[in-house]
Amino acid sequence: MRRYFLMTIIGLFFVSASAQLNEHNQIQQLPKFEVCESDDRDRNACFQSEFIRLMKEGYLKNELAFDQKYEVQFEAFIDVDRRGNISIADFSTAESRIFIPFVKTIQQFPKLKPALNSIERPIDLRFKVQIELERNQINVKNKVDIQIDLDFTFDEESTQKYQVN
Numbered sequence: 001m002r003r004y005f006l007m008t009i010i011g012l013f014f015v016s017a018s019a020q021l022n023e024h025n026q027i028q029q030l031p032k033f034e035v036c037e038s039d040d041r042d043r044n045a046c047f048q049s050e051f052i053r054l055m056k057e058g059y060l061k062n063e064l065a066f067d068q069k070y071e072v073q074f075e076a077f078i079d080v081d082r083r084g085n086i087s088i089a090d091f092s093t094a095e096s097r098i099f100i101p102f103v104k105t106i107q108q109f110p111k112l113k114p115a116l117n118s119i120e121r122p123i124d125l126r127f128k129v130q131i132e133l134e135r136n137q138i139n140v141k142n143k144v145d146i147q148i149d150l151d152f153t154f155d156e157e158s159t160q161k162y163q164v165n
Contacts, residue, residue, distance in 0.1 A: 030152065031080045031125065032113040052148045058105025059133065060142050064097050072098055072133045082122040084112040089126055098133075127152045 029043055036046035064070060077089040086109055091099055114122035128151040137143045 026118045028118045029116040056146045062101035075130045080125045084114045
């Protein structure tokens with residue numbers, strides 16, 4: 001009887017620890033830009049739309065080439081640490097004409113508030129940014145079509161999927 005009781009207690013302990021670990025990997029709130037503090041939209045939607053807006057502005061300021069047509073696709077991995085510092089973790093191309101505007105744009109981002117887990121503690125977050133740049137007209141300023149997609153289900157280090165609630 002004692003063994004049964006002890007095994008039950010140990011089993012419950014592992015179930016509880018596993019549930020807490022899963023809870024800590026759930027993102028309750030994405031990082032937050034200062035402008036999102038007073039925004040009426042959902043905070044996660046505000047972060048996504050503000051991130052995309054700032055990236056598009058950065059690429060329009062630093063267009064790749066006015067005098068040629070092009071179509072470029074790439075992805076990057078962005079880290080936001082527990083203090084809200086943003087950095088580039090990885091980039092899928094070494095082409096400097098694509099990489100440099102991306103780096104400049106990220107460096108000019110305002111300070112962020114970190115992502116929060118389900119118990120509202122700051123966590124490190126890595127997410128994937130997929131960008132597609134396409135220019136169909138030459139010698140026309142700001143005629144580049146920019147598509148940006150953010151993927152918050154990516155976690156390279158632990159291969160666990162984050163869930164945004």
